Amino acid sequence: MRYAPEIKPEHLFTGWFIFLPLFLFQTSLSVRIFQTVCVIALFILRGKRFKILPNILLFTGITAAHLLRPAGEVLLTVFGMPITKDALVSGVSRSLLLIGLVYVSRISISSRLLLPGRGGQLLGSVFFYFERITEIRYGNIWEKKGRVSLINAFTKYLDDILFLSDNLSEERTLSVRQNRYPGNKRYWMFMIPFLMFNGTLLILNYLKYL
């Protein structure tokens, strides 16, 4: 299921751009867990591919790194290493923040995004190419007869991407021309209450109610 796939890219970007500080400055761990789950759920609903393994690696890596510096009450000891409360909370919060920010960025950026000005157009091109590069499958680079050196495989990989640039430029021009969407009311009908809710959570957190 996808929600409102015809959302104008500029509207999508604006909505999530407003959400960024509401997520970034939230210090309550429970609210941060809720926000991260919401962001990932909406990312999946947009029809984007979500991979769980890199996120688990990121989550455990950052949390483990924080646990190396004990702080606060000792909760338990694993193989002689103390697991402390403050370090655990800080690690979980930090890792969720990083994971959430990645998905906020990925959900808010579309290949058809046009920011104002020449710089904005060029940045739009960068996002467009990035999305196309991530869609290319590179498995066949290694499927060569005989031994293929890492250098050859790497050179072929970069060359393939660079040779694609001509076709991609044409596709980019086409996608810019087709970028004539009506603003999506349904999107804002969801996004405004969502932003207000998160704004309220942020205020409540700063007033020490959370």
Add this chain to the structure above:
Amino acid sequence: MMKMKYKYSRETVALFAALCIFLSTIEYMIPKPVPFLRLGLANLPLIISIAVFSPRDIFLLVILKAVGQGFINGTLFSYIFLFSAAGSLVSGLVMLGVFYLFGRRISLIGVSIFGALGSNMIQLYLSKVFIFGSAVKYIAPPFLITGFVTSLVLGFFASEFFYRSRWLKAAEYGV
């Protein structure tokens, strides 16, 4: 190394920036045993661009790389963006400087090492100011050694790509 002229457009600069971001995303997925142990994969297109683009386009690439990475990796509003942007900018400046200063007498490996040194120095300075204070002296040696080794490897890859690439050969139009 030989200075050649290449045919490219602003879209090629945008494509190089997208490649930087893609490589940084790959690097982001690789678990690091220690936080400062970075491969710096995202700098690879930047190193190659030193021999291909005009100075103006190299700076455009640095800006697009830093801002684009900030958006895609979700670090635009964090101190990571400041470190990344400062590192890229200084490394771009240093690489460009040594490339134009030494010309044929320096390879992309040398360019890469100088670039990493510049980038690491500014990041250490920022670490001193914003994070570690004077304790930065303890992380400086492993940080600089790691930077040297990874820049050597990256420079080697960039150099090999430079001599083997079909795309670069097709884009050549003069010395």
